[in-house]
Amino acid sequence: MSGTVAVIDYGMGNLHSVESALQHVGADQVVVTHDADLIRQADRVVFPGVGAIRDCMAEIRRLHCDQLLDTALREQHKPVLAICVGMQALMQRSEENDGVDCLGLIDGDVRHFGAPLTDADGQRLKVPHMGWNGVQQARPHALWQGIPDGERFYFVHSYYVHAQNRDLVAGSVQYGVSADAALARDNLFAVQFHPEKSHRAGLQLLRNFLDWNGTC
Amino acid sequence: MGLARRIIPCLDVDQGRVVKGVNFVDIRDAGDPVEIAARYNEQGADEITFLDITASHEARDTTVHTVEAIAREVFIPLTVGGGIRSVDDIRTMLNAGADKVSINTAAIHEPELVRRASERFGAQCIVVAIDAKRVDDVIVEGVATPRYEIFTHGGRRPTGIDAVEWARRMAELGAGEILLTSMDRDGTRDGFELGVTRAITDAVDIPVIASGGVGNLQHLVDGVIEGGADAVLAASIFHFGEYTVGEAKAAMAAAGIEVRL
Structure with missing residues (x-):
């Protein structure tokens, strides 16, 4: 039983794909919301994110989603899955938009891929890092x-996460640099990629999240 | 392991049905877009592009419903284009479940739309579609260099805008990706126009999708290796069951191209 999954909606972009992917893999109930009560009552929390970090952080704070997330993580110990900009927002600081302070729930920063970016053979790599890796x-x-x-x-x-404590790194991706693709700590799992858009592997990860008891 | 080159089946949709014309005429019916999108998803397509070629504005609701239906079944990125004229149109398609929106003619009439859309929704979801056609060569000191110009109205109306310059400008305004279609090749099955593909992939730092003219699997390989494309888009070779997406990927892998298998 997955119980209710709350997808935190702070008004940045379309969360239908996250919602329908969770329903597709058998979530009992999915609510897309920033309502404090609904998020507190939910059994699991998804913290997504799309768009520029400055706007995201402003809306996260304005709607008190930072406190709701903190409650879910540290008081209620619910399984939490952060996705893309949701993962970046957990860090201390991002280089995007001339530097933005983030939630600081995980030590580390969010860095630009840099230009020119090249792979090990000296081939030019395009930014954004867009596609299947x-x-x-x-x-x-x-x-x-x-x-x-x-x-x-x-x-x-176009920006990637680098956690200070390398023991938190659950997965990495190579794109000119080694970027943190997944971080895990206690009841938190954070991914830079989009599981809701990653076909079978992504759906499997979401299914695993619904089955997860939140231990590392 | 590095980033895979993408294969993107394209659905040209007219009033809720997938169609594909040869040089935009002689349109054949290929079926229901939701069924077809689900089939390509199963075959391992890396993304789906949905181009609404419905002329009438009244049919927009049909398009929105179709996009919603596809987004409920297909868990890979979905790009929607055709008739996107404003930030509101973009919001409508993103809310319907599109991950990216492709802007074509509206970018020519109003380049600032690209900047506004990119600032509002993020560069990652703004694709600028460029329909290019080869025009008279430019002669500099006796040396002829091919020149490509942007055309509108299905390749019938010239704009005088240089395609490579335009691609650069669109990237500067905040496009996250370029969808480049050769109007000389579209529907011909003669392969991509590799000259313009290479010129644009070299000119911009954002990913470029090559489109127009795919008739066999070697054409896909050529688009990546010779054209330098980050992704290749094709329609008719997949619609009528000639090739599956899986076969296309196998051919690319055999040519040494990294793909998601």
Whole structure:
């Protein structure tokens, strides 16, 4: 039983795909909301994000989603899945928009891919990092269940996460640099890619999230 | 392992049905867009592009419903284009479940729309579609260089705008991706126009999708290796069951191109 999944909606972009993917993999109920009571009552929380970090952070704070997230994580100990800009927002600071302070729930920063960006053979790499890239699993985790190491997921981002505590890294992706593709700490799992757009592997990860008891 | 080159089946949709013309005439019916999108998703398509070619404005509701239906079934990125003229049109399509929106003619009439859309929704969801056609070569000191110009109205109306310059400008305004269609090749099955593909992929730092003219799997390979495209788009080779997306990927992999298998 997945129970109710609250997808935190702070007004940045379309969350239908996250919602319909969760329904597709069998979530009992999905609510897309920033209502404090609904989020508190939910059994699991998804913290998504699309768009520029400054606008996202402003809306997250204005709607008190930062406090709701903190409650879910540290008081209620619910399983939480952060996606894309949702993952970036957990860090201390992002270089995007001339530098933006983020939630600071995880030590580390969000960096630009830089230009010119090249791969190991000196080939020019385009930014945004857009498309299907392989994720190297740094360690076993309930959310990797049934997903082969190196499986490709769909990414679209120009900034990437670098966590200070490397023990939190659950997966990484190579694109000119080694970027953190997934971080895991206690009842929190955060991914840079879009599981809701990553076909079978992404749906499997969401299914795993619904089955997860929130232990690392 | 690096980033995979993408294969993107394209659905040209007229009043709720997938159609595909040869040089935009002689349109054949290929079926129900939701069924077809689901089939390509199963075959391992990396994205789906949905181009609404319905002329009448009244049919927009049909398009929105179709996009909603596809987005409920297909868990890969979905781009919607055709008739996108304003920030409101973009919002409507994103709310219907599109991940990206492709802007074509409206960008020519109002380039600032690209900037506004990119600032509002993020560059990652703004694709600028460029319909290019080869025109008379430019002669500089006796050396002829091919020149490509932007055309509108299905390739019938010239704009005088240089395609490579335009691509650069669109990237500067905040486009996240370029969808480049050769109007000389579209529907011909003669392969991509590789000259313009290479010129534009070299000119911009954002990803470029090559489109127009795919008739066999070697054409897809050529688009990546010779054209430098980050993604290749095709319609008719997939619609009528000639090739599956899986076969296309196998051919690309055999040519040494990294793909998602």
